[in-house]
Amino acid sequence: MSRSWPSCPLVSRFGSAAKPCYSSAEPPQRAAVQETFARVNRMSASTLQNQRIAVIGLGSMGFGMATSLKRAGHAVTGCDVSGDAVARFVNDGGMGAKTPSEAAKGADVVVSVVVNAAQTETILFGKDGAAETMPKDSVFISSATMDPDVARRLAKQLEETGRHYLDAPISGGAQRAAQGELTILASGSPAAFAKARPALDAMAAKLYELGDAAGQGAAFKMINQLLAGVHIAAASEAIAFAAKQGLDIRKVYEVITASAGNSWMFENRMPHVLDGDYTPRSAVEIFVKDLGIIQDMARTARFPVPVSAAALQMFLMTSAAGMGRDDDASVARMYAQVTGVKLPGDK
Template sequence: MNIAFIGLGSMGTPMARNLILAGFPLAGYDLNSNAVAAFAANGGKPAVTAQAAAAGADAVILMVVNAAQAEQALFDGGVLDALAPAGTVVLMATCPPGAVKTMAARVEKTGRSFLDAPVSGGVAGAEAATLSIMVGAPKAAFERMAPVLRALGDKLFHVGTEAGQGATVKVVNQLLCGVHIAVAAEGFALANKVGIDPKVILEILSGSAAASWMLKDRGPRMLQDDPAVTSTVDIFVKDLGLVLEAGREAKAALPLAAAAYQMFLATSGRGDGAIDDSQVIRSYDLLNRGQP
């Protein structure tokens, strides 16, 4: 199976490398020339445009930033027209379910298949090929692409037969992730307010019923003034925005997601959008102490 990979960012580059290591012929494209060079160094075939990467491919994987970029590549950038007539589009970016459904309908109208297949696991999961992949697609299309997807993640789920269902599972995941980070920051802020050592709080909570994966991962970084960036504040501004959009589409009330979104948005609005997402705690510090 000849595959085109569009979007060689911090996750796309290791994902593409894992496909190459698994033996799949891979052409790739990204707007960033350095990313394309890294892709070529990993054994991929670089292309000068997204359309050139997709020329005659059996499948194209889109690991772009958002739905707008996916639509631009597919419909304006010539990717869909360049794909083989019986080819498959695999959308792995985090996008609103409604936008995914619309995209899928346009792709399927041409006789090609569409997999709604967002991922979770971050850069570490992309590097180690341990991503969780949540697929909404007809069973036959899912089974055809399963060997490719298993080269990218060790947790592959067929969540439904319709495009948009994978995207919905992903936004639910991001809802919980964002709220868990925000509520952990809120808990630390309360402890700080009354003078309790946050290190003691972290140790207690990490071993109690209040523990969560996010607390154990982000909690230690919340206690640092300038932690290394593993996921930015702006990623959760984007993703919680998608959560709220999905809620509007489904007419589902999401008050906790809305509150968490406002805290990440406030942090970004002060110019801290590119710092580690654990630093949403700075917004709580400002609310409670009136200073950074």
């Protein structure tokens, strides 16, 4: 029996979110509907606050984030060490700049999408750095995964100049970045959040406000990276061990993803192994860096982390075998090489 639903526009012609229209016989999941309407409300409000935004770092994540910001109506300038990446963004309707200082001139918000703390510091305070030209009261959004102590130091240094710093690591991958559906783990002053709000709403489906000072966002991200790295290493070990047992690893994938042993990383990364495709979505070296930071943090805290330490060794071995710039699922290839196992794509 077919069921008709009442007409229910998400946004009224005046720009405010309409009330959800439910059928009394079959209401939708309220939590999902409420989240959708809340996001529409935020986005509607943000369109009234279009900003000048610089995005520094137009890799797979940064390009998607810049595209989402542009789609939301902001005036976006992209900057990258790769001229080709900047040209691509300009061809897509954005603006381009050759240096961080050029990109940041007159910007309300500067979004940094680089790999680590060293690159973030160079973008801010190095030659032709963004801090040279950022207007007073503008905000720098740092998305790199880094030691929380470094995030606090960079924030202090920038805030002393009259600009704001938002510690805002990201999670979600390139596809979600392009869709404006990232998860952002942010901490910073209320003023930093207020200034960054329109940009954050354009980039994130989930924004976690984790404290009023830089460092908390970075600390939360490191917990995520500990789990992510361990899960990738475990998934790679499992799929290679299955191959060693002579099992059909495609059938193994089917069974495990329907069983209690599944993880998000197993489900997301092991198709790369099944297809023999190690084009980097997230490189091995990322986890060499992040799990290394976790070891440093744990040593300072006198806290044992033996499981993540073992995972770090797996990533280090993979990097040492020449696969550091390949996809992080290459840990499975390292296991295969050490044990003589054949995986899809092996010659």
